[in-house]
Amino acid sequence: MPELIAPTTRLHTAWLDAHAEWGPGQHEDGFGLDPSDDVTSPAGFAAWVARLLDQSDPAKPLDAGRVPCTYRWIVEHDRVLGGIALRHGSSDYVRWAGHIGYGIRPSARRRGLATWALGRMLAEARTLGLDRVLAVCAVDNAASARTIERCGGVLEGVGETRFGPARRYWIDL
Secondary structure, three states: OOEEEOOOHHHHHHHHHHHHHHOOOOOOOOOOOOOOOOOOOHHHHHHHHHHHHHHHOOOOOOOOOOOOEEEEEEEEOOEEEEEEEEEOOOOHHHHHHOOEEEEEOHHHOOOOHHHHHHHHHHHHHHHOOOOEEEEEEEOOOHHHHHHHHHOOOEEEEEEEEOOEEEEEEEEEO
8 A cells, every 4th residue: 555755765776766767857746856956876865855854844944946845755665656745835836836746657657646645635735724726737648637637626727837838727625
C-alpha cells in the first residue's frame, strides 16, 4: 500500500531510480526540482531535501522567489513512485502554476496513485485553511485532467503558461 511521506535522504537511491526512469532533465512535477539542484551526490541530495523541508515549514524564512510548499513523496515498499506538492497562498507563481503539482513515474502510472495522492493533499490544503485550490495541467495531458476532475476539479478555462497552454481547474474544499 502506498504512503505519502516527507522527502528524506534515506531514499536517495530509490529517488534516483525514479528520476532515471523519467529520463534526463528536471521535469518531474511534484518534486520541486530546480535545474541547479545536484541530486546525484549525497551532499547535493541532502541540500535539496533540506530545502524542500524548509519550504514546507511555515516558520522558516524562504529565499527570494520561493513560496511555502508542502512536498510529499509517493512511496511503496521504499520505492519512490512519484511526488506531489501543495503550494500555500496565492502568489504570482501559484496563480499561474496552481496550488498542486504532481507526477507519477512511468512504470507506476494507471494505478490511481495520482488520484489517491491528490485526495490526501486536498485534506492537507483544508488544514492550511484553503477553501479551494487551483490545479493546472497541460491541455494535452488527458490523464492529469481526469485525475483533477475525479477529485472535484471544475474547468475554469485554458490559459497560457511559460510551458504553453494549460487547463485551469478549481477544486472547492
